[in-house]
Amino acid sequence: MAKQYISLQGKFYLAEIANGVAAAMRHLGNVPEFELEIGADLVEHQESTSGQRTTDFTMVKTTSVNFKGQLEEINPENLEYILSGMKSEVATKTVADESLGTVKAGEEIKLDGYNLTQVSFKAGAATIATDKYVLDLVFGTVIFNDVTGLTDPILATYTTGAVTHTSLASDFEKEYELFFKGVNTATGDSMAVRLWRTKKSPETTFPLIHEDLGQYEISGQALSDVSKGSDATLGLYGHVVTIPKAA
Secondary structure, eight states, rough: OOOOOOOOOEEEEEEEEEEEOOOOEEEEEOEEEEEEEEEEEEEEEESSSSOOEEEEEEEEEEEEEEEEEEOOOOHHHHHHHHHOOOOOEOOOOOOEEEEOOOOTTTOEEOOOOOSOOOEEETTTEEEEOOOGGETTTTTTEESSOOOOOOEEEOEEEEOOOOOEEEOOSOOOOOOOEEEEEEEEETOOOOEEEEEEEEEEEEEOOOOOOOSSSSOOOEEEEEEGGGGTOOOOOTSSEEEEEEEEOEE
């Protein structure tokens, strides 16, 4: 009989659950690491007749299924998932005569937007010459290198570009069905994993500086679906499916 070694690769999918129904699956992109951890809280009984206080009975009181892994592809949906955040589309807008208050030469000031266009500044009624400041249009900042003769407050007028905001640690209640399409490269067989309900932990790290390609940690737990309890083949948390390769 051939030895049944295992070396898995595969694709991970999430399907957001709303009103108890899982939506269409979304591929998470490349996932270099992912693992499940099954835990249990045991009740142990020690007998008191032998003089050895041996354990003569155990009972599983509670069980848990946890997961952890890493994502590499940071599309808007993955970013929202990693940060436990909420994604918002921010439309373009025009800002007129926004006061910058007291401005000092050499200090960088953040304007209220990104990908700015049609930017101008004035002091009183006079427009400030463009050689008096340096703009970073992408990030929406300005540095005035010469404020001689300028009367405060300086007023800014500009148009912002459309961007996407993703909030931090603001959405903890979403649940997802998790599905794994795996291939055992040692045998050529396929393996599927299906977890009925998962909830990601908000705890994570989000590196902002990289020497190589970024990887972002995710972790969480599977929750039971008691409606599956009548069918032992489904499992309360989910199940693993071994799919033999076609003959």
